[in-house]
Amino acid sequence: MSTENLTNEENNKSLNFIEEIVVKDLAEGKNGGRIQTRFPPEPNGYLHIGHAKAICMDFGISRNYGGVCNLRFDDTNPSKEDVEYVDSIMEDIQWLGFNWKNVYYASDYFQQLWDFAVQLIQTGKAYIDEQSSETIAQQKGTPTRPGTHSPYRDRSIEENLALFNKMNSGEIPEGAMVLRAKIDMANPNMHFRDPVIYRVIHHPHHRTGAKWKAYPMYDFAHGQSDYFEGVTHSICTLEFVVHRPLYDLFVDELKELRPEDGDYRPRQYEFNRLNLTYTMMSKRKLLQLVQEGLVSGWDDPRMPTLTGLRRRGYTPESIRKFVDKIGYTKFEALIDVALLEHSIREDLNARAKRVSAVIDPVKLILTNYPEGQVEKLEAVNNPEDESMGTHEIAFTRELYIEREDFMEDAPKKFFRMTPGQEVRLKNAYIVKCTGVKKAGDGIIEEIYAQYDPHTKSGMPEANRKVKGTLHWVSVEHSLPAEVRLYDRLFNVENPAAEETDFRQLLNPEALTVKTGARVEKELANAKPLDHFQFQRIGYFNVDPDSSNGKLIFNRTVSLKDSKNK
Ligand code: ATP
Numbered sequence: 078m079s080t081e082n083l084t085n086e087e088n089n090k091s092l093n094f095i096e097e098i099v100v101k102d103l104a105e106g107k108n109g110g111r112i113q114t115r116f117p118p119e120p121n122g123y124l125h126i127g128h129a130k131a132i133c134m135d136f137g138i139s140r141n142y143g144g145v146c147n148l149r150f151d152d153t154n155p156s157k158e159d160v161e162y163v164d165s166i167m168e169d170i171q172w173l174g175f176n177w178k179n180v181y182y183a184s185d186y187f188q189q190l191w192d193f194a195v196q197l198i199q200t201g202k203a204y205i206d207e208q209s210s211e212t213i214a215q216q217k218g219t220p221t222r223p224g225t226h227s228p229y230r231d232r233s234i235e236e237n238l239a240l241f242n243k244m245n246s247g248e249i250p251e252g253a254m255v256l257r258a259k260i261d262m263a264n265p266n267m268h269f270r271d272p273v274i275y276r277v278i279h280h281p282h283h284r285t286g287a288k289w290k291a292y293p294m295y296d297f298a299h300g301q302s303d304y305f306e307g308v309t310h311s312i313c314t315l316e317f318v319v320h321r322p323l324y325d326l327f328v329d330e331l332k333e334l335r336p337e338d339g340d341y342r343p344r345q346y347e348f349n350r351l352n353l354t355y356t357m358m359s360k361r362k363l364l365q366l367v368q369e370g371l372v373s374g375w376d377d378p379r380m381p382t383l384t385g386l387r388r389r390g391y392t393p394e395s396i397r398k399f400v401d402k403i404g405y406t407k408f409e410a411l412i413d414v415a416l417l418e419h420s421i422r423e424d425l426n427a428r429a430k431r432v433s434a435v436i437d438p439v440k441l442i443l444t445n446y447p448e449g450q451v452e453k454l455e456a457v458n459n460p461e462d463e464s465m466g467t468h469e470i471a472f473t474r475e476l477y478i479e480r481e482d483f484m485e486d487a488p489k490k491f492f493r494m495t496p497g498q499e500v501r502l503k504n505a506y507i508v509k510c511t512g513v514k515k516a517g518d519g520i521i522e523e524i525y526a527q528y529d530p531h532t533k534s535g536m537p538e539a540n541r542k543v544k545g546t547l548h549w550v551s552v553e554h555s556l557p558a559e560v561r562l563y564d565r566l567f568n569v570e571n572p573a574a575e576e577t578d579f580r581q582l583l584n585p586e587a588l589t590v591k592t593g594a595r596v597e598k599e600l601a602n603a604k605p606l607d608h609f610q611f612q613r614i615g616y617f618n619v620d621p622d623s624s625n626g627k628l629i630f631n632r633t634v635s636l637k638d639s640k641n642k
């Protein structure tokens with residue numbers, strides 16, 4: 078992405094702590110003055126807004142400091158991974174506004190990693206353990222109590238090599254054997270207590286098929302992959318701080334084997350992950366919501382996924398700005414989702430075309446307006462941006478207004494429509510209610526009013542003091558539409574911190590479907606994902622489920638933040 082596309086804020090911000098490190102490394106000429114980062118998703122789910130924070134960091138560093146950022150799929154666990162996820166991840170990164178230099182896969186390094194593991198075995202630094210994972214866990218000890226040695230720790234090198242080959246041949250069932258690094262069962266860093274570095278998985282891999290049965294663990298793949306690629310700054314989230322010594326240890330081992338690499342070494346840096354209120358970021362749990370049909374898919378507009386946010390009406394700019402605002406620190410925090418909502422509201426305020434839509438319509442008949450007459454009125458597309466121009470709206474005798482904008486017996490402060498009180502119809506006339514027609518059950522079927530022909534928008538009399546302004550559409554010149562109103566996915570602020578099964582915490586009102594809405598004809602040509610402001614209601618976009626005869630809109634966000642007043 079070129080810098081011309083960046084907003085002012087993006088260009089003028091002060092440096093975060095990782096940028097400061099990069100600036101210093103450049104000044105010192107570390108790694109030959111090279112900057113190389115990577116974004117390393119595991120293709121086991123769709124990207125979420127938390128990943129956007131990592132993407133903005135990884136790609137932002139390379140963009141701002143003349144470096145390179147590669148996309149690397151951390152595909153070391155075939156049982157959970159799929160090409161569907163690979164494709165979606167690439168689409169979402171590009172949508173966010175970033176581009177990688179190269180696409181790499183950890184699976185491209187399986188042979189190199191295997192050879193490295195063999196070298197560790199040959200130098201007595203790794204062994205095959207046949208104990209169950211439970212037993213291995215029990216023997217780990219605690220940070221203050223040393224662990225106990227596995228009875229298999231001192232196998233011969235020949236035996237270890239033979240068994241390692243068997244682990245990869247398909248003869249060994251999953252879970253029956255692992256390869257462990259022989260480090261230090263008393264080390265205060267638990268990750269040094271003979272970590273498992275290879276395990277057996279029989280599920281075919283989405284790229285390497287049935288070639289491998291022994292797969293490297295994260296700690297044995299990540300740092301090495303960084304090294305093979307020439308990554309200089311391996312940026313990740315704080316939970317990896319405790320893995321860093323192991324990262325460095327394997328890099329040291331590799332460097333011993335490759336003296337020709339000179340001073341080069343990748344270094345890991347960690348920032349705080351994004352946690353947002355009323356949602357959760359665990360891919361595993363998001364997958365569960367999809368698989369159990371608790372949402373309509375990864376792109377359900379209630380989901381915190383990038384594909385969900387895009388369908389909901391979020392723009393890449395609004396997400397980048399949000400990430401920029403929350404910043405990067407070394408402390409975990411829970412960010413109020415209202416900040417994200419604020420960011421899209423601000424963005425759409427600047428760019429969304431203003432139109433009229435009535436979500437829960439009731440008919441308003443102007444009894445003194447000539448039958449059959451159609452007036453073309455002018456509506457400003459965006460008061461924030463004159464260059465967006467105007468469009469025409471049709472005014473007729475029969476209109477729809479919002480049912481909640483009328484009250485028969487209204488309290489004093491009700492400034493909308495009630496018998497005897499004047500209100501303004503946006504862009505049109507001042508009208509006064511004269512009566513209603515009700516069905517047998519008391520439901521109002523029609524509202525009658527008289528319009529004042531001297532109060533057309535723009536006429537001097539239109540300036541008459543009237544407290545309420547209502548939106549409306551013409552009965553004849555409007556289109557039917559479905560409107561999907563969204564609210565927060567969970568009922569509690571931090572569902573990940575609750576003991577209760579997270580599925581019990583879902584907000585049943587996170588989606589309300591209004592099937593009887595009416596929208597102005599201007600929207601007939603709206604295309605999927607187009608943004609609009611429905612005046613007085615909120616920001617909406619066109620859902621891809623829309624078909625020719627049936628427009629469907631998603632509420633991206635309400636006009637005002639009603640929950641945080
Ligand atoms: P899982 O949820 O399956 O444990 P993950 O969310 O860590 O996985 P990865 O695919 O491993 O997903 O993440 C790729 C990168 O995105 C990593 O560098 C990770 O640190 C970063 N990342 C993941 N979640 C967040 C988050 N909430 N905030 C910031 N960065 C994140």
Ligand code: MG
Binds near residue numbers: 119
């Ligand atoms: Mg991860």
